[in-house]
Amino acid sequence: MKIIGLFIIAYLLGSIPTGLWIGKRFYHTNLREHGSGNTGTTNTFRILGFKAGVTTLSIDILKGTLATLLPVWLGVTEVSPLLIGFLAILGHTFPIFAHFKGGKAVATSAGVLLGFAPLYLLFLLLIFGLTLYLYSMISLSSIIAAIVGILTVLTFPACHFILKSYDPLFTIIIIIMGSFIIYRHKDNIHRIRSKSENLVPFGLNLSKQIKK
Structure with a gap:
């Protein structure tokens, strides 16, 4: 029962539509009606x-x-903290409090890694930051970090770099998380190809997106 309770709590935590609620409560703005229509951090x-x-x-x-x-704080050892964290990612992406239409899973995935593998998260943040500086796109930075995550979770344990050994559950969840992030950015990928993706106001914009 305790494990089921943790799954429910994690999902409900993830389901909090932060940007949507902040917009409506403090700015009288519904994010779904502006910009990309997404309720995540970027929009x-x-x-x-x-x-x-x-x-x-x-x-x-x-x-x-x-x-x-x-689960760590409550002393629950029968289930991996990763599985509990993964329920928060599902909640963030399919929030019960926002008609199951949520964000793209990037920030909450980072939060799960912060709680489980902070050094690995730091590595992926460096990849994200470098890509953001070179291409000026948060979407592309998220996609590249997800791809690198999938590749390195398969290769780093072999050379004992950051990830010292293979953890099957960690590997599977990183691959799922990374694939999901890439899929959720499919519209951004289309805009990147058409040179019309939104840019941040800094960086080199090496792909020459048309600034809006």
Whole structure:
């Protein structure tokens, strides 16, 4: 029963539609009606500004971290914290509090890694930051970080770099998370190919997207 309770709590934590609620409560703005229509961090930054964006990012990360650490704090050893964290990712993507239409799983996935494998998260953040500087696109940075995550979770344990050994469950969940992030960015991939993706106001924009 305790494990089932943790699954439910994690899913409900993930289901909190942070950007959507912040927009409606403090800015009288429905994010679904502006920008990309997404309720995640990127669209929150773009539509509501820096303060709302940082708040949304922090809470969405925290959702994943709290869910992952809950079984550790409660002394539950019968199930991996990763599985509990994964329920938060599902909640974030398919939130019961927002008609099952949520974000793209990037921030909450980062939160899960922060609670379970912080050094590996730091490595992926470096990849994300470098890609963002070179191409000025949060979407592409998320996609590249997801691809690198899938590749390195398969290769790093072989050379004992950051990931010291193979963990089948960790490997499977990283592959699922990464694949899901890539799939959720399918519209962004189309815009990148057509040179019409949204840009951040810094970086080199090496792919020469047309600035809006």
